[in-house]
Amino acid sequence: MNKKITHKKHDGKKSINPLFIVLGIVLIVYSLIMIFMLLWGLNTSLKSDSDYFDLGNRLGFPNLTDEVFGSREEFLHFKNYKLVFENFKYGKNVSYYRGSTYVQRSTKTMFGLMMGVKDAEGLNYEYFPDLLINTLLYVGGCAFVAAFVPALTAYLTAKYDFKLSGIIFVLYTLMMCMPIVGNQPSQLAFFKGTGLYDTIIGMVLQWASGAGMYYFVYYAYFKGVPETYREAASIDGAGETRIMFSIYFPLAIKMVLTVFLIIFVSLWNDYQNPLIFLPTKPTLATAVYYMTSLSADNKELSKAFAEVPGKMAASMVLALPILVLFILAKNKLMGDISLGGIKE
Secondary structure, three states: OOOOOOOOOOOOOOOOOHHHHHHHHHHHHHHHHHHHHHHHHHHHOOOOHHHHHOOOOOOOOOOOOOOOOOOHHHHHHOHHHHHHHHOOEEOOEEEEEEOOEEEEEEOOOOOOOOOOOOOOHHHHOEEHHHHHHHHHHHHHHHHHHHHHHHHHHHHHHHHOOOHHHHHHHHHHHHHHHOOOOOOHHHHHHHHHHHOOOOOHHHHHHHOOOOOOHHHHHHHHHHHHOOOHHHHHHHHOOOOHHHHHHHHHHHHHHHHHHHHHHHHHHHHHOOOHHHHHHOOOOOOHHHHHHHHHHOHHHOHHHHHHHOOHHHHHHHHHHHHHHHHHHHHHHHHHHOOOOOOOOOOO
């Protein structure tokens, strides 16, 4: 009995999974909302308070025709941004116990003279250059260790087959599965007791655990790299350190830089951890939070930041640099991660 074999005809078109279509629509809508909010904030930062409230101009472009309530001064001379930089300062005093020792600290400026400070009281504030230095040290240092240390740990556990590798992998898996709630009081007590509280070094060490989601990303990557690279380098007389930093890490550099960029962006906008752990070394994000959220309680700041346009200008000062960095680096860092060379 002959069975007829039928073949389906294909017209050359690939079928698209409906799930991908729905997911694509959701991502497009989400992206448009994010872009709209950014453009709305930039547009609003160029308006006057009267234009925004008295004329009810919430969504339109800055009104340049009305001489009384319009936004000509703010739009043409960036008046809101001038107010931000003139008032971009942060001052705080903290006191705590390190064991039985009573410790007092306060903010101190390094660039006060450059900012025109003439009295002793003004030296107890930190200004835009101070805040920028604190931000770069905090964000850059934490992002570096958070991107590099998990890569180092993942390489050692993926490429060296010994019992401790399996133990570390299981421990990191358990750490990912077990929620840690309310651990900040214990962290504060530890930091204060060890003298790491209110120091950039303490915050950097906080991110140097080597655990987290990126450990598993690196682990899977290094597991997939052929051992042929190691064997070829060993034949040529290369040691383990040279193999790691001359062969494997250069292959993973694009991934490490991508993780660094992602963490850098998230930490740039982080004001909560510096507010708690770095009270006298504030970052730009901490200062923006202070100016925009607490301006109603501060007469000196309320004039500039009590209304929405001033708050948006302060937020744009924080958002625009990291947006420019991301646009410039996205093609180099966010591309596909490929592995060339020898195949097993």
